[in-house]
Amino acid sequence: MTRVTLKGINKIFPGRDGHPGAHAVRDLDITLEDGTLVTLLGPSGCGKTTSLRMLAGFETPTSGQILIDGRDITHVPVNQRGIGMVFQSYALFPHMTVAENVAFGLEVLDLTRAEITRRVGEVLELMDLSALAGRAPAQLSGGQQQRVALARTVVTEPDVLLFDEPLSNLDAQLRERMRDELRLVQQRLGITSLYVTHDQSEAMAISDRVIVMRDGRVEQDGPPAEVYAHPRTAFVAGFMGRANILPARVLATEGESLRAELGGVPVTLPRPGSELAPGDAIRVVLRPEQIALSTSGPIRARIERVIFQGGFTEYQLKAGAALWTITDHRHHLHPGHRPGDEIGIDIGSAAAWILPGATD
Amino acid sequence: MTTAPIPRPFSTGLRRIAADPWLFGIFMVLSLLTVIFAILPIASVLVQALRATPTETGSGLGILIERLSAPLIWRAFGNTLLLGASSALISTLTGFLLAFAMTRTPMRGKRTVHMIALLPVISPPFVIALAMILLFGRSGLITRELLGIRGANVYGFHSLVFIQSLAFTPLAYLNIRGMLQSMDSALEDAAATLRASQWTVFRRVTLPLALPGIFSSALLVFVKSIEDFGNPLVIGGSFNTLAVEAYSQLIGYFNVPMGALLASLLLVPSLLAFMIHRHWLAKRSYVTVTGKPTAQEIRLTARRVVWPLAAFCYLYVGLVVLLYGTVVWVSLTKIPGIDWSFSTEHYVRAFTDGLAPLGNSLTIALIAAPVATLAGLVIAYIQTRRRFPGAALLRLGTLLSFAAPGTIIGIGYVSVFNTAPLLLTGTITIIIAAIVVKTVQVGIEAGTNQLRQIDPAIEEAAMILGASNGRIFRRVTAPLLRPAIFTAMAYSFTRGLTTLSAIIFLVSANWTLITVTILNQVETLRMGLAAAYSVILIVIVLSALALLQVALGRGAKQR
Ligand SMILES: Nc1ncnc2c1ncn2[C@@H]1O[C@H](COP(=O)(O)OP(=O)(O)OP(=O)(O)O)[C@@H](O)[C@H]1O
Numbered sequence: 001m002t003r004v005t006l007k008g009i010n011k012i013f014p015g016r017d018g019h020p021g022a023h024a025v026r027d028l029d030i031t032l033e034d035g036t037l038v039t040l041l042g043p044s045g046c047g048k049t050t051s052l053r054m055l056a057g058f059e060t061p062t063s064g065q066i067l068i069d070g071r072d073i074t075h076v077p078v079n080q081r082g083i084g085m086v087f088q089s090y091a092l093f094p095h096m097t098v099a100e101n102v103a104f105g106l107e108v109l110d111l112t113r114a115e116i117t118r119r120v121g122e123v124l125e126l127m128d129l130s131a132l133a134g135r136a137p138a139q140l141s142g143g144q145q146q147r148v149a150l151a152r153t154v155v156t157e158p159d160v161l162l163f164d165e166p167l168s169n170l171d172a173q174l175r176e177r178m179r180d181e182l183r184l185v186q187q188r189l190g191i192t193s194l195y196v197t198h199d200q201s202e203a204m205a206i207s208d209r210v211i212v213m214r215d216g217r218v219e220q221d222g223p224p225a226e227v228y229a230h231p232r233t234a235f236v237a238g239f240m241g242r243a244n245i246l247p248a249r250v251l252a253t254e255g256e257s258l259r260a261e262l263g264g265v266p267v268t269l270p271r272p273g274s275e276l277a278p279g280d281a282i283r284v285v286l287r288p289e290q291i292a293l294s295t296s297g298p299i300r301a302r303i304e305r306v307i308f309q310g311g312f313t314e315y316q317l318k319a320g321a322a323l324w325t326i327t328d329h330r331h332h333l334h335p336g337h338r339p340g341d342e343i344g345i346d347i348g349s350a351a352a353w354i355l356p357g358a359t360d
Numbered sequence: 361m362t363t364a365p366i367p368r369p370f371s372t373g374l375r376r377i378a379a380d381p382w383l384f385g386i387f388m389v390l391s392l393l394t395v396i397f398a399i400l401p402i403a404s405v406l407v408q409a410l411r412a413t414p415t416e417t418g419s420g421l422g423i424l425i426e427r428l429s430a431p432l433i434w435r436a437f438g439n440t441l442l443l444g445a446s447s448a449l450i451s452t453l454t455g456f457l458l459a460f461a462m463t464r465t466p467m468r469g470k471r472t473v474h475m476i477a478l479l480p481v482i483s484p485p486f487v488i489a490l491a492m493i494l495l496f497g498r499s500g501l502i503t504r505e506l507l508g509i510r511g512a513n514v515y516g517f518h519s520l521v522f523i524q525s526l527a528f529t530p531l532a533y534l535n536i537r538g539m540l541q542s543m544d545s546a547l548e549d550a551a552a553t554l555r556a557s558q559w560t561v562f563r564r565v566t567l568p569l570a571l572p573g574i575f576s577s578a579l580l581v582f583v584k585s586i587e588d589f590g591n592p593l594v595i596g597g598s599f600n601t602l603a604v605e606a607y608s609q610l611i612g613y614f615n616v617p618m619g620a621l622l623a624s625l626l627l628v629p630s631l632l633a634f635m636i637h638r639h640w641l642a643k644r645s646y647v648t649v650t651g652k653p654t655a656q657e658i659r660l661t662a663r664r665v666v667w668p669l670a671a672f673c674y675l676y677v678g679l680v681v682l683l684y685g686t687v688v689w690v691s692l693t694k695i696p697g698i699d700w701s702f703s704t705e706h707y708v709r710a711f712t713d714g715l716a717p718l719g720n721s722l723t724i725a726l727i728a729a730p731v732a733t734l735a736g737l738v739i740a741y742i743q744t745r746r747r748f749p750g751a752a753l754l755r756l757g758t759l760l761s762f763a764a765p766g767t768i769i770g771i772g773y774v775s776v777f778n779t780a781p782l783l784l785t786g787t788i789t790i791i792i793a794a795i796v797v798k799t800v801q802v803g804i805e806a807g808t809n810q811l812r813q814i815d816p817a818i819e820e821a822a823m824i825l826g827a828s829n830g831r832i833f834r835r836v837t838a839p840l841l842r843p844a845i846f847t848a849m850a851y852s853f854t855r856g857l858t859t860l861s862a863i864i865f866l867v868s869a870n871w872t873l874i875t876v877t878i879l880n881q882v883e884t885l886r887m888g889l890a891a892a893y894s895v896i897l898i899v900i901v902l903s904a905l906a907l908l909q910v911a912l913g914r915g916a917k918q919r
């Protein structure tokens with residue numbers, strides 16, 4: 001049972017020689033429930049690594065508290081926190097073999113030789129690395145190095161696991177395989193984990209909860225499907241995958257639905273939680289796969305570009321001044337359209353998501 | 361997103377100390393030692409150069425002007441600069457040609473050329489001077505035996521330049537070779553695909569990219585040349601340099617202020633060259649260390665280029681072999697110049713009467729090398745991985761000690777460590793301290809370069825796996841620093857055995873050293889014995905380097 005809480009964390013890197021410092025993390029409040037994997041997602045420089053490194057103990061928060069199961073560890077040294085970490089560069093010890101790398105953390109615990117050998121053997125078995133035990137890290141492929149890094153971390157049975165973009169050095173296919181393997185190991189061992197990435201599809205595939213960060217702040221925190229479908233801001237909507245974010249104006253509210261004017265056409269949308277009055281500016285978030293082209297669609301548009309992507313076809317359209325992106329995943333069932341074609345857009349209604357106001 | 365918070369360097373500094381009290385303690389001790397053994401002695405020499413003797417009257421400035429008006433000072437100053445510039449020019453040119461031939465042409469016998477070209481680095485600096493006297497002196501093998509010239513004069517500027525150029529060429533060669541090797545050959549290939557001729561590629565790509573290396577070599581040789589004491593003393597004749605003049609003023613005439621002034625003057629060009637090197641060149645190095653060796657393809661195969669270059673290399677190597685061969689041969693002759701019959705008596709003498717200085721030198725080098733290495737690596741670690749408040753003092757002190765010529769260190773030690781509580785004159789400690797202070801910077805530099813190439817995440821990984829700082833250093837950092845350990849050990853051991861300029865002031869009846877003994881033999885014209893000592897010294901250094909290689913190399917293979 002391990003529950004991690006970061007309470008009101010701020011991190012300010014002091015400036016040097018008259019340069020202003022960086023307020024890297026602002027008022028961060030996060031709770032990691034036992035056994036869950038939570039992802040910190042956000043663009044470069046938003047403070048993900050800094051947050052992770054504060055939990056690890058490599059950085060000291062400027063203010064705030066870090067608790068593990070209610071115990072304040074804000075000032076406990078790194079090597080006494082019982083936290084494991086998988087580094088972006090793997091950080092394998094280049095002068096040790098795979099087995100020696102894995103054994104390092106156990107030697108620190110002053111276990112007997114036999115005990116160390118047994119546990120190293122078990123973990124190498126679990127990670128399918130037994131055949132590579134005697135190799136040097138330089139003699140391994142990227143995926144194998146990644147597995148060694150994970151094995152070295154989990155063998156000490158840490159209470160908390162941290163990952164800083166562990167897959168970013170792998171090519172696309174391997175990245176997906178390792179991602180699933182990683183998740184499997186984490187779930188099997190049930191270790192509370194914090195995972196940093198700037199790849200939204202990775203975040204959604206692997207996490208129990210996603211925390212989107214921006215400029216050192218939490219922008220949204222929730223299960224992946226929830227954050228994807230109901231982003232709180234246009235920033236989150238755009239960061240969690242492709243989105244058409246279109247300006248619109250409220251015409252009327254009718255029970256569970258909302259009439260709005262979108263691209264000069266009245267449309268019916270689901271009614272959001274917030275109170276809206278006729279005339280209010282709103283933005284409509286539409287995922288490209290949730291809308292369709294149809295000859296009878298109410299919004300008229302012109303096809304600008306057609307991009308074949310294998311699993312689907314992507315259309316880029318222009319409707320008035322607005323640019324739309326629509327993906328067709330059933331493109332094998334009907335003939336495609338061509339650039340220059342005039343066509344209608346059918347937004348359906350169920351999946352649309354409303355953001356109040358004209359901007360975030 | 362950035363606001364300007366109040367910087368709180370003091371509290372972050374305190375936190376760094378609190379996180380690592382042990383390391384901070386070591387840091388404090390090292391800083392203190394640097395002040396005592398580097399900054400204080402140098403400062404004391406500067407003070408002495410200004411202090412009035414009982415017979416003098418007037419203010420400090422008046423005395424300084426009075427002293428500076430002595431013509432001998434300016435002659436020595438001019439000579440030193442002339443010598444430094446000449447040697448720098450010739451060594452750098454030779455070194456560049458060697459390095460270019462080695463890295464860019466398919467010349468034959470590269471391994472041999474490389475091994476022999478390095479010989480002057482590991483031998484005492486004045487072995488070549490000794491060989492010159494044996495070959496070209498009044499009763500020289502070539503001048504008298506071969507050409508029948510009587511009264512040939514080998515002493516003076518021309519010999520000195522020749523000897524220094526030869527002795528310092530390896531430094532330039534190694535430096536420039538490293539530069540040329542780490543240059544990505546894709547750059548030269550890219551130029552060639554743009555239809556540039558080989559000459560154009562050389563002139564517009566290779567040479568400009570190698571320029572920082574070339575210039576840094578010239579500065580390095582310049583500093584080494586003006587610091588050199590043994591060669592000018594042995595073969596300079598009436599061509600006096602600052603280092604020699606300072607020595608004779610101090611030891612010959614007991615004129616301490618004059619000696620101090622000459623040594624202080626020597627500090628000026630040294631520091632200047634060193635500062636140019638650090639602050640100007642460091643920013644202009646185009647070669648990035650990627651850590652992965654770039655494959656060098658040999659593209660230059662035209663005979664009209666390769667043959668002259670190869671001939672030049674062989675000529676250089678032939679010269680080195682001739683000079684060192686002469687020393688070996690003379691060490692095995694009965695009375696050089698008179699009785700050329702074979703004899704091992706010099707070696708017998710060296711191993712009986714002369715065993716004490718040999719043992720002393722070895723003892724001192726064996727202590728100084730690990731001390732300098734450990735100190736250098738720890739300082740490198742502190743400076744790259746921990747930013748303790750006050751680190752600037754340590755950096756300044758170690759840089760100063762490296763840039764300062766041995767002469768000023770030697771004179772400074774004599775005056776600072778002559779009274780309680782720092783009464784060290786005549787002890788082994790003072791000699792070891794001088795050697796450590798003169799060589800520690802190599803360990804710092806090698807260690808810093810190595811540490812910069814080690815991903816800090818590797819140490820963090822060890823830390824988060826629960827290892828203490830001590831364990832991390834022992835099990836992770838130190839093994840990864842092995843190449844730097846080798847460099848630092850090899851350098852300080854070799855220098856410890858062969859150095860002269862600083863320790864000439866520090867040796868005593870109890871602690872006389874092998875280099876000083878060789879010098880005495882040369883001055884009293886017992887060339888056979890001097891040659892035998894030199895050969896023994898070279899053999900010791902070579903075996904030590906081989907041992908070191910095996911020791912550190914085997915450690916690597918265990919893995
Ligand atoms: N040691 C440091 N000193 C000063 N500023 C720092 C330091 N480390 C990070 N920062 C600053 O803090 C901010 C957040 O950095 P951080 O490394 O946490 O970003 P990140 O979200 O991990 O980005 P990326 O996706 O590029 O890894 C950045 O503006 C960065 O410049």
Ligand SMILES: [Mg+2]
Nearest residue numbers: 048049050164
């Ligand atoms: Mg990061």
